Amino acid sequence: xxxxxxxxxxxxxxxxxxxxxxxxxxxxxxxxxxxxxxxxxxxxxxxxxxxxxxxxxxxxxxxxxxxxxxxxxxxxxxxxxxxxxxxxxxxxxxxxxxxxxxxxxxxxxxxxxxxxxxxxxxxxxxxxxxxxxxxxxxxxxxxxxxxxxxxxxxxxxxxxxxxxxxxxxxxxxxxxxxxxxxxxxxxxxxxxxxxxxxxxxxxxxxxxxxxxxxxxxxxxxxxxxxxxxxxxxxxxxxxxxxxxxxxxxxxxxxxxxx
Amino acid sequence: xxxxxxxxxxxxxxxxxxxxxxxxxxxxxxxxxxxxxxxxxxxxxxxxxxxxxxxxxxxxxxxxxxxxxxxxxxxxxxxxxxxxxxxxxxxxxxxxxxxxxxxxxxxxxxxxxxxxxxxxxxxxxxxxxxxxxxxxxxxxxxxxxxxxxxxxxxxxxxxxxxxxxxxxxxxxxxxxxxxxxxxxxxxxxxxxxxxxxxxxxxxxxxxxxxxxxxxxxxxxxxxxxxxxxxxxxxxxxxxxxxxxxxxxxxxxxxxxxxxxxxxxxxxxxxxxxxxxxxxxxxxxxxxxxxxxxxxxxxxxxxxxxxxxxxxxxxxxxxxxxxxxxxxxxxxxxxxxxxxxxxxxxxxxxxxxxxxxxxxxxxxxxxxxxxxxxxxxxxxxxxxxxxxxxxxxxxxxxxxxxxxxxxxxxxxxxxxxxxxxxxxxxx
Numbered sequence: 001x002x003x004x005x006x007x008x009x010x011x012x013x014x015x016x017x018x019x020x021x022x023x024x025x026x027x028x029x030x031x032x033x034x035x036x037x038x039x040x041x042x043x044x045x046x047x048x049x050x051x052x053x054x055x056x057x058x059x060x061x062x063x064x065x066x067x068x069x070x071x072x073x074x075x076x077x078x079x080x081x082x083x084x085x086x087x088x089x090x091x092x093x094x095x096x097x098x099x100x101x102x103x104x105x106x107x108x109x110x111x112x113x114x115x116x117x118x119x120x121x122x123x124x125x126x127x128x129x130x131x132x133x134x135x136x137x138x139x140x141x142x143x144x145x146x147x148x149x150x151x152x153x154x155x156x157x158x159x160x161x162x163x164x165x166x167x168x169x170x171x172x173x174x175x176x177x178x179x180x181x182x183x184x185x186x187x188x189x190x191x192x193x194x195x196x197x198x199x200x201x202x203x204x205x206x207x208x209x210x211x212x213x214x215x216x217x218x219x220x221x222x223x224x225x226x227x228x229x230x231x232x233x234x235x236x237x238x239x240x241x242x243x244x245x246x247x248x249x250x251x252x253x254x255x256x257x258x
Numbered sequence: 259x260x261x262x263x264x265x266x267x268x269x270x271x272x273x274x275x276x277x278x279x280x281x282x283x284x285x286x287x288x289x290x291x292x293x294x295x296x297x298x299x300x301x302x303x304x305x306x307x308x309x310x311x312x313x314x315x316x317x318x319x320x321x322x323x324x325x326x327x328x329x330x331x332x333x334x335x336x337x338x339x340x341x342x343x344x345x346x347x348x349x350x351x352x353x354x355x356x357x358x359x360x361x362x363x364x365x366x367x368x369x370x371x372x373x374x375x376x377x378x379x380x381x382x383x384x385x386x387x388x389x390x391x392x393x394x395x396x397x398x399x400x401x402x403x404x405x406x407x408x409x410x411x412x413x414x415x416x417x418x419x420x421x422x423x424x425x426x427x428x429x430x431x432x433x434x435x436x437x438x439x440x441x442x443x444x445x446x447x448x449x450x451x452x453x454x455x456x457x458x459x460x461x462x463x464x465x466x467x468x469x470x471x472x473x474x475x476x477x478x479x480x481x482x483x484x485x486x487x488x489x490x491x492x493x494x495x496x497x498x499x500x501x502x503x504x505x506x507x508x509x510x511x512x513x514x515x516x517x518x519x520x521x522x523x524x525x526x527x528x529x530x531x532x533x534x535x536x537x538x539x540x541x542x543x544x545x546x547x548x549x550x551x552x553x554x555x556x557x558x559x560x561x562x563x564x565x566x567x568x569x570x571x572x573x574x575x576x577x578x579x580x581x582x583x584x585x586x587x588x589x590x591x592x593x594x595x596x597x598x599x600x601x602x603x604x605x606x607x608x609x610x611x612x613x614x615x616x617x618x619x620x621x622x623x624x625x626x627x628x629x630x631x632x633x634x635x636x637x638x639x640x641x642x643x644x645x646x647x648x649x650x651x652x653x654x655x656x657x658x659x660x661x662x663x664x665x666x667x668x669x670x671x672x673x674x675x676x677x678x679x680x681x682x683x684x
Contacts, residue, residue, distance in 0.1 A: 016355065049436065052439075052440045053439065053440065053442075054436045054439045054440055070442065073441075076440075078437065078440035080434060080436055080437055080440075084436075085433070085434055086301070086433075089299065089433050090299075090487065090488050090489055090490055090493055091429075091433065091488075091489075091490065092488070092489075096433075099430060099433075099437070099441075102426065102430065102441055102443075103441040103442060107424070107426050107427045107430075107443065108423065108426070135488045137488075
């Protein structure tokens with residue numbers, strides 16, 4: 001593999017005493033559409049958040065473009081999970097998408113006409129320009145997701161980390177996102193996507209990370225999307241890992257010597 | 259005494275205290291109202307309660323250490339214990355499995371309990387200087403001095419300037435902390451700064467309004483303002499104005515009679531503003547929603563008449579009598595609807611006969627079209643018997659917007675006939 005775009009080394013994230021991610025190692029290639037998959041509570045979102053520096057790892061580290069995230073942060077856009085946000089917040093679609101320019105202008109400088117053009121183009125890309133002035137509380141689930149994508153596009157990054165962009169959206173939005181992903185891939189961008197639906201995994205992703213707290217498999221979709229690995233991810237092992245995690249949490253065992 | 263002399267007399271020296279107190283109360287309420295808007299937006303409504311209760315031990319300890327009632331010492335003590343309480347809430351939250359509301363209630367009662375114990379101890383210490391310290395509980399606005407008003411103005415100015423400068427930062431962390439973090443901003447500093455502004459405002463305010471009512475001043479203005487607007491900037495302005503007026507009016511009411519407490523009156527006025535906003539809010543308000551429902555009913559009545567007229571004219575009747583239209587509508591109601599449509603030049607009435615104008619024909623075709631398109635859509639995509647289609651479409655025809663209609667036409671490939679073989683008028 002050429003220089004990996006994301007590398008996780010010995011990554012462990014504990015919530016309290018319970019491991020959300022446990023000793024995960026992997027390298028991801030540049031310029032591909034990469035899916036992160038696993039059952040509920042298997043640490044997919046936490047993985048994305050720790051790559052993005054939102055959650056601090058307990059041990060281990062992640063590198064982006066072989067560097068510390070802070071060196072290359074301007075190249076990385078994060079799309080949080082839509083359901084974690086209070087959409088009753090008093091803001092318009094334009095307000096939300098303009099947040100995508102804050103990393104360039106900082107917290108105090110006014111947005112320029114160039115920023116406004118970028119925001120406008122981003123909204124156009126997701127077919128939401130007509131909704132620019134709309135209150136975000138009036139949007140449907142699919143429209144909310146489009147707004148978040150537009151915000152990430154406005155950041156003009158090279159690497160996109162998306163948390164469940166397909167969850168609870170209408171078919172039209174899903175098709176739009178798929179087209180958008182293709183277009184972005186053709187432009188050489190890398191897309192890392194937390195995903196739920198096994199049926200669509202093969203058609204959406206070039207590369208897969210399958211995890212269940214621990215890493216089960218990471219590789220080309222054609223190599224890792226096998227019955228055996230899927231059973232390992234979603235089946236039998238789940239209960240064993242869950243039982244151990246429960247013990248760690250309840251009986252206060254240390255996960256490692258500190 | 260003439261009218262003007264009467265007015266002028268309010269500015270004479272005997273009203274000096276009244277002006278000091280009312281303006282001072284207005285200003286401190288304003289300061290709390292705008293900074294509290296972010297507590298509201300960040301869903302930290304209860305944190306205001308925690309802070310205002312948690313400053314009490316700080317006040318008591320600063321008195322025990324210095325032995326004097328100096329507002330500056332009180333401020334330092336109150337701010338310290340207020341910040342300590344926020345830190346404790348965050349600490350417990352990161353280290354335990356307790357739910358946020360449990361942690362808030364726990365911190366509040368522990369700090370307040372300690373405060374009361376210390377206060378009782380001071381009261382029994384025999385120190386003569388302590389008298390009046392218990393006014394921190396309910397506040398004692400009447401004893402406000404010009405010096406207090408100046409301090410209030412300073413904190414109000416600080417809050418206004420800081421919010422204006424940090425508006426983007428405060429809004430960003432209020433909407434989504436994690437996204438703000440992903441952009442590389444130091445949200446810990448932003449959060450601490452916002453918390454500091456809140457604590458200082460509370461610490462200054464309680465000397466006049468009292469602990470119990472301070473929490474209300476942080477949250478109530480914002481919750482009322484939220485009903486009136488959809489933008490943060492306007493929300494801050496509304497919250498500030500609400501709070502300012504409440505402080506001012508609250509003092510006027512409480513000074514109009516004897517033994518009327520100021521703090522509670524301020525909160526009563528503030529609550530009235532909020533209730534007013536809940537009723538009269540432009541979009542979220544109760545009355546606005548009633549109006550929308552009413553205008554929907556008008557639309558439904560209009561469109562039903564148009565439909566009926568169109569169908570009759572389809573049958574070849576060009577001039578139609580009012581009686582032919584009344585089915586389940588009362589005649590007076592029918593006549594108002596007709597009059598309304600006549601005013602809009604949709605139809606003309608000549609001696610009891612009705613003629614659809616060109617404008618009316620277009621509108622009628624639109625309703626019929628929506629009705630029939632919906633019937634086709636239902637029969638194509640759902641397992642519904644033919645005799646169920648009509649009733650469903652009777653309701654939905656009024657709801658379909660031009661965009662949805664366009665979408666339906668493309669989806670159904672611009673159909674010519676509906677399931678009952680009636681033509682669709684385009």
